[in-house]
Amino acid sequence: MSEGRVYIIGAGPGDWKLMTLRAAECIGMADVIVYDRLVDDKAISMARPEAEFVYVGKMPHCHTVPQEEINRILVSRALEGKKVARVKGGDPFVFGRGGEEAEALLKEGIDFEIIPGVTSAVSVPAYAGIPVTHRDYSSSLHIITGHERADGQGRKINYELLAELEGTLVFLMGVKSLPDITASLIKHGKDASTPAAVIENGTTVRQRTVCGTLGDICRAASEAGIQSPAVVVVGRVVELKDRLAWFGRGPLAGKRVLVTRSRQQAGVLSRRIEELGGEAIELPAIAVAEAGQMQAVDAALERLEEYRWLVFTSTNGVGFFLGRMREKKIDIRKLSGIGLCAVGEATAAELAKNGLNADYIPRAYTTEELASGLAGMVKPGERVLLARSDIAGEGLCEILADNGIQYDDVAVYRTILADEANSRAMELLESGGIDYITFTSSSTVRGFVGMAGTEKIGKARVVCIGPVTAETAREKGIDVWAVADRYTIDGLVDVLLGGL
Structure with a gap:
């Protein structure tokens, strides 16, 4: 076997939180991420920033990258000694061509691992309130591909057999073939009054469910404009849908909200959006990193006793400043006697996480309010240390200088404007699929x-x-x-809710 290794990963049906721990672990340690169209961006964001990303997304009956080329990519990267994460929607061995890819790797002597995923055949109906089995309705489950091979090879679907089954039939990738599926089942004896459902974009905020019977579900799906990806369910269990439907509630249900914060900070806002039923689409417009030159920071740390006030204007400033103190092995007690100013509740909370309480929080989180507050507290001869970003504005410094306040302004971190966007977020923007765009700083605006x-x-x-x-x-x-x-983030969310 070669030194490279390929992880054939099932990322689940749509919602990234339904991905397994092992899948997340393998994505996080991979050198190369080869991913499909139906994989949630948040699943891909678990990869290391330096990883290579290869998009091989496929539309129904329109393969962007042929399967043979995907196999070649997997083999070539593995032969270079790299760890490759082949990330697919659903489960790789349930109509996911994972078996074909594993065979190609085996042929080349490449080590591989299969990481099962939550299949849409079970999870998507569950999100629609349809249990695929139930003692009173169905004692068997049958999963069928919604389309047969275009080249005419392989085994044909035996509709005569399927029509005789009393259990639940689940067709994957079957929207385009829905007329043929229903007609074939009825032709071979399936009762046209059998309950049926089509579930579009299952487990996501865009999920829609259309119910009917085998005889009229095609018309209902067409009138509703149902498109791929969708799961088709045929059987009496569909009758439970209205009683057991639970998903898609909340004031932001059905809304997509673009989050432009840095990848490190996007999680807080994204979680709030998802808790309220919305879908958070992350498009980091900036990234943050330790300042390129730390001499000024280190010099300030060596003479902390000269400062009467230490000002933090963001959670990033707190994190990088205290992180540098730890790195230089400077005792936190060196901050004793220094007043701590925090701009914003989140900044104060970040201090509190480190056992430090803010002595001053401006009522309004503006430069003018901060400066006027400091001017009223700083006594003649006292010095202020500003721990900020490398692109922080000059307004605060100018006001402090105008008030005769001595200060040192050090960049403890740098803000990097993004130069590359993730494909799905850009596709949604271009197609008008985003309902709200949130900006949490001037730098996120510029980066976007x-x-x-x-x-x-x-x-x-x-x-x-x-x-x-x-x-x-x-x-x-x-x-x-x-x-x-x-x-604040809560204030931002309140505005979103107020506009509904």
């Missing part, structure tokens, strides 16, 4: 515009966390729909 421009915003409503961010957005030619009254 540099990466995607302003034309793709279309009819999406733009929501900003505060007036400074909103001003930057307007300067870039963006129409701002709403600005949060409280300049």
Whole structure:
């Protein structure tokens, strides 16, 4: 066997949280990520930033990358000694061609591992309130491909046998073939009044379910505009749908919200959106990293006793400053006697996580409010240390200087504007599939515009966390729909909810 290894991974039916721990682990350690169209972006975001990403997405009957080419990619990367994560929707061995890929690897002597996934055949009906088995309705489950091989090879679907079965029939990838499926079942004796359902975009906020009978489900699905990906369920268990339906509730149900925060910070806002029934689409417009030059930071740390106030304007500032203290083995007690200023509740909370309480939190999270507050507390001869980003504005420094306050402004971290966008988020923007776009800082606005421009915003409503961010957005030619009254993530969410 070669040193390379391929992990053939099932990422589940749509919602990334239904992915297994082993799948997440393998994605996180892979050198190369080869992924499909139906894999959630958040699953891919678990990969290391330096990993190579290869998109091989397929549309029904329109394969962007032929299977033979996918096999070649897997083999070539593994022969280079790399760990390759082949990430698929659903389960790789349930109509996922995982077996074909495993055979290609075996032929070349390449080591591989199969990581099963939650199949849409069971999970998608469950999200629609349809149990595929039930003692009173069905004692068997039959999973069938919704389309046969285009080359005419392979085994044909035996509709005569399927029509005789009393259990639940689940057809995957069957939207285009739905007329043939229903007609064939009825032709071979299946009662046209048999309950049937088609579930589109299962386990996501865009999930829709159309119910009917075998005789009229095609018309119902067509009138509703049902498209792939969708799962077709035939059997008496469909009758339970109205009673057991549980998914798709919440004030943001059916809404897609674009989150432009850095990958490290997007999780808080994304979770709030998902808790309220919405779908958070992450498009990091910025990234944060330790400052390139740390001499000024280190010099300030060596003379901490000279400062009376230490000002943090973001959670990132807290994290990188205290992280540098730990790295330099500086005792946290060195901060004793220094007043701590935190701009915003989240910044104060980050201090609290480290056992530190903020002595001053401005009522309004603006430069003017911060500076005026400090001017009223800093006594003559006292010095202030600002621990901020490398692209922080000069307004605070100018106001401090105008008030005769001595200060040192050090960049403890740098903000990097994104130069590459994930494909799905961009596709959704271009197709008008985003309902709201959120900006949590001026840098996220600049990063977004540099990466995607302003034309793709279309009819999406733009929501900003505060007036400074909103001003930057307007300067870039963006129409701002709403600005949060409280300049926090909760305030941003309140604005989203208020517009429903």
